[in-house]
Amino acid sequence: MKNLIITFMITRALLAPISSSAQQEEQIDTIKILGRTGIIIIDRTNMSSETLDSMKKNDPQKINEVEIHKYKNEEPKYLVTNWFNLKAGWTNWLNASGNLDADGNFPMLELNPGNSYNLQVNIVEQSLKLFKDRFRLTYGLGSDNYYYNLKNDISISNDQNGLLITDDSETKDFKKNWLYNSYITVPLMFNVNFALQKNKEKDIYFASGVNFMYAMSSVTKQKWKDGDTKYKSRGNKDLGLKQFNIGYEAQLGYKNLILYGKYIPGGIFKSSSRPDLRSLSFGVVIGDVFN
Helix, strand or coil: HHHHHHHHHHHHHHHHHHHHHHCCCCEEEEEECCCCCEEEEECCCCCCCHHHHHHHHHHHCCEECCCCCCCCCCCCEEEEEEEEEEEEEEEEEECCCCCCCCCCCCCCCECHHHEEEEEEEEEEEEEEEEECEEEEEEEEEEEEEEEECCCCCCEEECCCEEEEECCCCCCCCCCEEEEEEEHHHHHHHHEEEECCCCCCCCEEEEEEEEEEEEEEEEHHHHHHHEEEEEEEEEEECCCEEECCEEEEEEEECCCCCCEEEEEEEECCEECCCCCCEEEEEEEECCCCCCC
């Protein structure tokens, strides 16, 4: 088929002067391959049925008419692709004792949990149907972002000895003080969807699995005011995030409402000279996850 299309294109280029002189009053877009049996491709957009009949009668050779139809390249029935699903919610830290609090060795590193957010954008997700459209294996590619709103007036830096926390409370009153961590993530989830009653639409949705995470960046953002002067600071810093990490995720939904919870048990930072903190997030899933 590919060779045929190429042949059509070359033939059209070679025969363009001939075909242009032989056109009728109506605009006709054709490609003609010469031989014992001619093949003609006809664009009927501006052609009447009388013109087509006239062409067939006047052509001394036998003509086979070939019509080209555009069609969508459909996916196999056992695959479903979704684009740009979104997960939005809140995030917090768990210390080594399992408490929603700062690491005991870094007591100033506290969060405002109500203003700390998790935003995951799955650029593409593809589901493999395993059994009667009830069970699916879902995988994809996305970006997982954590916006940690720091409670205290501190600055975060890094050196060869680990993470440094500087108390700026006597010199600065931060209006905004953020730590932003960004990851590329590859989710791998097992999904189940079933109905509450027989022969009814699927109502209940459950999924569980893992997110394979690769740390991209760690950024601090600060805003403060000194008198009438406003200041802003933004820094790309290597704060010692674990380069590779794994997060465990579960989802539970009823009809169009789907909630998620996500936990990174291995810790956010990569060495003992940095805070021993895990990440816990929960929120809602926005988009078609089981259409």
